[in-house]
Amino acid sequence: MPKYDTPEYNTMLYMKRREMIKGIGATAGVASFAGCANSGIPGTGGSGGSNGELLFWASPFDDAVWDSWKKWFNNQWKKNHDSSVTLSPFTYEDMRQKFLSGGRQGKPDAIEGVLENLSEYIKADLIEPITKQGKNLDFSDGYIDGAWNAVTYKGEVYGLPYFGNGRALVYRKDVFERNGLKPPKTAKEFHEVARTIKENEDITPFNNCTKKGGVRAFQEWISHVFQYHDNLYTPDGDSWKLQATPDTLGKIFKAFYYEPWASDNPFCNPDNRGQGYQANDPGYLNGNIAMIECGTWLMGWTTGPEINNESQTTKLLEENTGVAQLPYATGGEVGTYLEVKPVMVNKHSKNKDQAFDIVSKFCSPKSMRQMPSDNNLTPVHKDVKPTLKIDAWKPFVDAMEAGKPLAKITWGPVMDAYYDEMQSVVYGRKEPMKAGKDLHSKLKDLESKI
16 A cells, blocks of 8 residues: 555555556555656656656556557647657656645646645645636536536636546345345445345455555545535635534444444454455455445456456456445435546646646547546546446446545545544444544544644
8 A cells, every 4th residue: 555545545556456457567655656667659758848848747657558548649649739748657656745846846747646636736836727728628518527526626627537436335246146135225234234144154244444544444434424425524714614413423433333343243354353455355356255345446356466366256256246336324325435536737837738738638538538448447527438347337337426526625634533433433442423423523623724
């Protein structure tokens, strides 16, 4: 997992896993991409930006499966521009650090990132609002509402979206069929299904991530918060106003942390308590867990050191995996966490018009259709068809459409408060409703600090 462990980083995890699928050598880090690899394609390698070239930083650019797209992009660019574009790959952590420290020098001209980057860059006065240009594009009307909301702050659009996913319940269809079960819609049904599996099957019924500091643990929790509220915080003048109530936070803790882990009849494997995706995703892929909360990246993860048997995992995913909306606790409704990746213009670029051309060309439906097929599993634009090849996986599209993006706040203090209370419930040190009340107090104190 990345050192810079923040919300939105499952896209990096997805990219890391895609590298394993393609057999590309991985290194430790966010997405396991080299800092400045040269692909051998003109205009795509090195640190770039010299001799009047424009510079575009994005995480996937040294992945060989992008070579075809790079050639297409360069050919398209040359049709309308005398300049050239250097496409430089960085890990998200390196991009963030380098952009925050050096972006005011004007490079890169355009940058891809994650939503937490967007809010941080706005506050650092590093990215250019592109509201008028973005909305005047001939394809702008095709973006899903959640994608536009994700890149909009105080009425201004600060980037174009190009990739997204919504968190959903991934479950074993064969286990469900043997036991006459249906995907649970409510927390009550979820508990009944899990305990039926516990009684009748030699498999862990459910697992979620409970690692302190783990990004997935946060994303899973905030998914259930979005079943009650459009966001955890909403703008209130120059500060933020907490939307969740102590009761709501307590219900979420009870339904998805206390009952599975610490109740009188738990149904999670206690050996996985306090662990992150390393126990969660491979546990499902290796056939040891019946239900997890996950995103689309799981559907391509059939090889790598974490996979015990490639053929068995492939069969599990293609024949025995179903996808449904996340169950919700009392008083909630269908909703989930939406992950959207923005592509942005450097406010200090010496050529912001061409920087926007880079962004708009990269994020166009025509470009997205040229990208590696597994990059567009749940596209954010109606003119790009989902590439989910199994009908049973297509509810991921519904999950994304029900998703809600994070508020543009500093999430670190919020996450720290959540981790402490979540683990107090999971380890049985605190009753869930008390933890909800205590978390509410902590989050309330953060209103003017985030």
